[in-house]
Amino acid sequence: MQRYEVHFADDTPPFQLRDFQPPALAPRQVAVAIKAVSLNYRDLLVSRNTYFCPIENGLVPCSDGAGEVIAVGEEVKDLRVGDRVASLFFPHWQAGQADAQAISGALGAEGPGVLTPHFVTEASGLIRIPDSLSFEEAATLPCAALTAWHALFEAGPLKPGQTVLLQGTGGVSIFALQFAKAAGAKVIITSSSDEKLAQALQLGADHGINYRRTPEWQDEALRLTGGHGVDVVVEVGGPGTLERSLLSVRTGGRIAYIGVLTGLAGAANPMMLIPRLAAIHGIFVGSRQMFADMLQAIAEKHIRPVIDRQFGFDEVPAALAHMERGAHFGKIVIQVS
Ligand SMILES: NC(=O)c1ccc[n+]([C@@H]2O[C@H](COP(=O)([O-])OP(=O)(O)OC[C@H]3O[C@@H](n4cnc5c(N)ncnc54)[C@H](OP(=O)(O)O)[C@@H]3O)[C@@H](O)[C@H]2O)c1
Structure with missing residues (x-):
């Protein structure tokens, strides 16, 4: 299996496909077959190593993914195999005001991200998505949509x-x-x-x-x-x-x-x-509770995320270049599997 990892070197693109072995699941973990990932401007900053936290070589980039649960650890109660889920940008910010712990471990920068066909995380780092959204649409929500929601309605x-x-x-x-x-x-x-x-x-x-x-x-x-x-x-x-x-x-x-x-x-x-x-x-993205409220509004108001263009899993460098040119309107999506 191959996933993207960040490797900074002078003469190679920073996001590189590398082989990996899926790890065994801890009791509270869930494995997700990621179907789609969306890019954020932040991923461009990570690829240039100009994001505000240090980026380790070997990091799996990107925060925003959606897919299907394919395995759950023995203590996981609220997710099942087959559930459709999206990632939480801040896996520890569940509700209420943020503190330092809540905004630690952000995916694709401080913690491993989702640009991989096999993503493993604690169950609390995922949120169920409605059947009315495709995986591509749901993958646009964890960072950009939640940030807009937080800015308009929570602040x-x-x-x-x-x-x-x-x-x-x-x-x-x-x-x-x-x-x-x-x-x-x-x-x-x-x-x-x-x-x-x-x-x-x-x-x-x-x-x-x-x-x-x-x-x-x-x-x-x-x-x-x-x-x-x-x-x-x-x-x-x-x-x-x-x-x-x-x-x-x-x-x-x-x-x-x-x-x-x-x-x-x-x-x-x-x-x-x-x-x-x-x-x-x-404003710094948002919590799981905000995400849940946003999903409800998206369903009630029949809002469809605007996807500018979709790229294949092997086309990530081209997708980043598309974002760098500012050629897009709305979101850029990578189809993972
Ligand atoms: N604080 C947070 O939680 C948070 C969360 C998400 C994003 N962000 C930040 O918010 C920014 C936008 O993120 P994004 O993912 O939406 O980026 P994006 O999809 O790459 O959007 C970039 C667009 O912004 C416009 N733009 C560029 N320079 C501009 C300027 N000087 N004045 C007005 N518009 C300009 C351009 O639109 P036109 O082509 O139409 O001119 C460009 O296409 C980034 O800096 C990102 O790091 C922060």
């Missing part, structure tokens, strides 16, 4: 009629678009591409702004909200976009701080929060 309430500002058309932003529209909110979305903006409008976005042609997009966000500003910004750009987000948010609004697409450090001035009485919340 504060999102009320019908409120306005959300989204940046770009990658995985987190497109899920945030779908969730925000399903909750009756208005969406302003930015993109580098008019074609992608047209796709976002088709998905329900109310306004699109091309951030290349309109670099001062905060002015347009203010104009579109009658000068008031938006209620929530889903900040995936990071340091390079934060200042414009601070200028876009209404008095009493909030910024869900998520991403690092523009780098790790910058010069935005937090002083701007004061006259706006605004808040910035750090």
